Every structure is written in structure tokens, then in C-alpha cells.
Amino acid sequence: MKTIEQHELAERMFTVIGAIPRGKVASYGQVARLAGFPNYARKVGQLLKHLPPESTLPWYRVVNSQRRISFASDSDKFQEQKQRLEAEGVTFSGTNLIAKQCFWE
DNA sequence: ATGATGACCGCGG
């Protein structure tokens, strides 16, 4: 993939993520597709991973296609993401499965 | 150059 497109890819993916409404979630794959880069779900994760801590981007509204948080359930990151989502009204089942609150069906 | 590693995905069993 060309370098110039890399920039476009990141820019568009951030735009898409920023468009996810409060209380709703979207999967990595969906973000990639809507950004115009199907098959780049892993890239989304890679970008969020390097996101600066002070970023205001709602990274926590991105979960995997199984409607689950992609961090180990015992990790701090998992707790943080879950807490942020619950603060917006997102509900989890006992097995940490997120209720059907996907932005894009 | 090559193989391992991810904040992944979809299909089966």
C-alpha cells in the first residue's frame, strides 16, 4: 500500500470513529469498510493502539465484531473501556457481551 | 528475507 494512501486511510478512519454516536458502538471491520478500506480491520486496532492518551477520539466505542471488548477481561484497559461505555449507557451482559447497540447494523 | 505478532473477521463444528 502506498505511503500517501496510508495518510488518507488514517484520516478517514479517525473521521469515521469520531462519527460514532454516544451510547453506540461499531466494530473494527465496520470502521475500516466505511472508511473505504475493507480488510483493514487490524489496521484500525493498530492506529488506536498508538493513539496519544490525551486524544479526545472516542476509541472506546470501537469493539470487535462479536460485540465484545478486545482486551483481556482482566486487564486495566478492558475495565477502562467498559466503564467509559457504561457511562454512556451501553449495557453489558454477564458474559460481557454488549447489547445490540451497534451504530451501523 | 523470514517468521512472529497483533485492540480483527467469518465460517464451521
Next chain:
DNA sequence: TCCGCGGCCATCA
């Protein structure tokens, strides 16, 4: 629902 497997694509040792 829970696993395993193959496919996917960039990054790094």
C-alpha cells in the same frame, strides 16, 4: 456460546 482455523495486512525482531 465457545473454540479452532484460515485469511487478512502492517510492523518488528
